[in-house]
Amino acid sequence: MSGLVxxxxxxxxxxxxxxxxxxxxxxxxLSIVTPDAHILRLRDAIHPTEAxxxxxxxxxxxxxxxxxxxxxxxxxxxxxxxxxxxxxxxxDPDSRALLAQAGTALVGAExxxxxxxxxALLPREARLLAHRKSA
Numbered sequence: 001m002s003g004l005v006x007x008x009x010x011x012x013x014x015x016x017x018x019x020x021x022x023x024x025x026x027x028x029x030l031s032i033v034t035p036d037a038h039i040l041r042l043r044d045a046i047h048p049t050e051a052x053x054x055x056x057x058x059x060x061x062x063x064x065x066x067x068x069x070x071x072x073x074x075x076x077x078x079x080x081x082x083x084x085x086x087x088x089x090x091x092d093p094d095s096r097a098l099l100a101q102a103g104t105a106l107v108g109a110e111x112x113x114x115x116x117x118x119x120a121l122l123p124r125e126a127r128l129l130a131h132r133k134s135a
Contacts, residue, residue: 004032004039004112013042015067038068039112044119054089055118055125058082058102062115072109079106079114086121095124 006014008023008030015021017038032039040063051060061079064070083106087099098117105113 006030006032006039006041008041015040015042015045018068038066040066044115053125053129054082054086055121058086059115059118059122062106062111062118065111066115072111076106083118090121090124095121 006029008014008028010025010027011023013020013022014030015038020042044063045067046056046060046063048060051057058079061070061075061082065072065075065079080103083099083103087096090096090099098120102114102117105111105117
């Protein structure tokens with residue numbers, strides 16, 4: 001994760017190599033220069049019981065790598081398979097672009113960027129599922 005910049009709000013928490021770190025009273029900007037550090041913003045974290053939709057399951061898989069709970073090698077094929085499955089359903093240009101970003105990031109072992117692209121699909125997925133329930 002060389003070159004990752006985290007912008008933290010007051011009292012925001014982040015998981016770094018298994019330790020929870022809480023920011024102080026002011027906004028902060030941290031540059032992470034250690035390659036392969038396990039970093040996860042806790043505001044981005046999805047609890048295992050919340051991984052109930054296709055996009056949430058893909059996010060959770062990427063999150064496991066970022067938290068250090070799974071190795072990139074163990075999760076690579078699972079995340080890639082989930083991205084491919086989503087690309088079969090989400091066919092609009094914006095979703096396709098985000099899925100392409102996630103796939104490219106995954107191949108480049110940039111799991112934070114992969115998670116960021118996948119998280120951008122969450123509102124779209126929520127709208128689609130809400131529309132499906134009301135139909």
